[in-house]
Amino acid sequence: MKLLSLRGWKAVELEAQPAVEVVPEAEPAAWPEGVVIRFVTVGGAHVDVTGPEYSDQTSWYCHGCKDKSQYPYAGYLSSTRSKANDHASACRALPKPEVSR
Template sequence: MSSTARTIAPTAWPEGVIARYLTVGGAHVDITYMCNALTPPEPYATLANCTGCPDSSEHSHYRMVWGLTAQREERVPEAADKDAREWAQAHAETCRALPRPTA
C-alpha cells in the first residue's frame, strides 16, 4: 500500500442494511430485510436496492414446494439472501448510475 492510496471513508450504513456493494458508478446496492405485519418479527424477503438507479430486486423467503398432492410453503431465507447477494454483485458490476447528491 502506498501512502497516496485513497481511503474510502467509512460512512454510516442506513438502519437495517446487512450488506452493501459498491457499484462501478460509485453508488451502492444495499441489502436489507423486508418485514410486514403478517410475519413479525420474521422478515419475509431480502431486498437488494440500488441507490444510483431505480433498479431493485426482491427475493422472497418463502418458496412453494410441490408435493404429490399439494404444494406447501417452505421458508428458505438463506436461499433468498444468496439470490439477493448475487443480484447485487451482478448489478454493482454493470450499473454506472451516479448516486444522487444527498446535500
C-alpha cells in the same frame, strides 16, 4: 526512470507510471438501518441488501439508477446477494449529489 520491455525481439523504452496513493476515509459512514450487505457500483453509487439474514424476505435497491429487486421480497440472502452484486458490477449510474441549502 525508464523501463525496458521486449516486444517481439526489439527492446522498447517505456516511461514508468507514478505510484497512486490510496487515502482511506477518515471514518466510514454508518450504513442505514436494516442494511445487511452494501455493494458499490461502477459509477460509485450503493446497492443495499436489506431484510432478515436468515429468511426468504431479503431484497436489494440501487441508489444510483433506482433499480430494485423484482419482487418486494426477492428471496434468501444468498440469491439476493448474487443479484445485487451482479447489478453493482454493471451499473454505471452516478450517485445523486447531496443538495445543500
